[in-house]
Amino acid sequence: MNLFPPPGEIIGGREAKPHSRPYMAYLNIRREDKSVRCGGFLVSENFVLTAAHCNGEDITVLLGAHNVSRDEETQQRVSVQRKIPHPRYNSRSRENDLMLLQLVEPANLTDAVDTIPLPQAGQAVEPGYTCSVAGWGRTSLKTKTNVLHEVELEVMSNKTCQNRRHYRPMMMMCVGDPNQDKASFLGDSGGPLVCDEVAHGIVSFGKKNGSPPRVFTRVSTYIPWIETKMRGLSSPGPHVERLGPLH
Missing domain, CATH: 2.40.10.10 (Trypsin-like serine proteases)
Incomplete structure (x- = not known):
């Protein structure tokens, strides 16, 4: 069983306007002797939401990035204090494929780094939207x-x-x-x-x-679980790195 499937890709799209999506998080994930990338999104100053299959031995979050190969003044590199994959995540069927990442320190909210709202519990998006x-x-x-x-x-x-x-x-x-x-x-x-x-x-x-x-x-579907976990976890620790881009 492949516990860590490869991430998906954007094909057929366009370059985004720099920092027009300030909630976007770039995840650098270490697995044994290699690094892989995933996306995620900032849902509070302390938490990033991503897919459970993006788990790994060590995860670093880059916020405020447009070009992740450059040292942009807007970037904040933050260590992950705690990884919380959904307890019923199934790596074979991808059921319950979500994971919260608790950051070591709250993100500094700016024009380039901001949160995105989550839907109400049970709220659906109609087909055709x-x-x-x-x-x-x-x-x-x-x-x-x-x-x-x-x-x-x-x-x-x-x-x-x-x-x-x-x-x-x-x-x-x-x-x-x-x-x-x-x-x-x-x-x-x-x-x-x-x-x-x-x-x-x-x-x-x-x-x-x-x-x-x-x-x-x-x-x-997972709003109750997300909110319970975010409320229940202790406040983050005292350290955040501003180290420039990930490569």
Whole structure:
């Protein structure tokens, strides 16, 4: 069983306006002798939300970044104090694919670093609605980028994903028109699906060839768990690093 699947990619999108998505977090994840990247999003000064399959031995969060290969004045590099994957996460089916990251110290909120609201518990996005996703993944199967890209995607009916073996409508969202090649991979794993400036989904999984639709974790299902964990955890420690970009 592969406990740490590869992250997704943005293909068919465009470069985002620098710092227009101040909630975006770039995750540098260490697994044994290699590093991988994921996305995430700031939901409070102390917490980043991402996918549970983005776990690893050590995670560093970069906030306020546009080009993660450059030393931008807006960037804040923050260590993770505590990783809290959902206790019922299933790495095979991707059920409950979400994880909270408690930061060592609260982020310093600025024009380039800010939180994004979460939906109300049980709130759904109707099929046909256009949302967006962003990430630092590949822009083609062979082309890497260190600049944030974004793409608009349509929320599909659950029926569109019913042929997916592990699709669970109560905990997942079906996103991306199968008749469009606009975005074959939707975004870095763990990044948010943003609808009306609210984070309704988390990039989770899809077909290996990247064809839409893709499957996102449905955030509204997990609001009670998220809020309970954030309230219950102790305040962060005293240290934050401002070390420049990740490479």
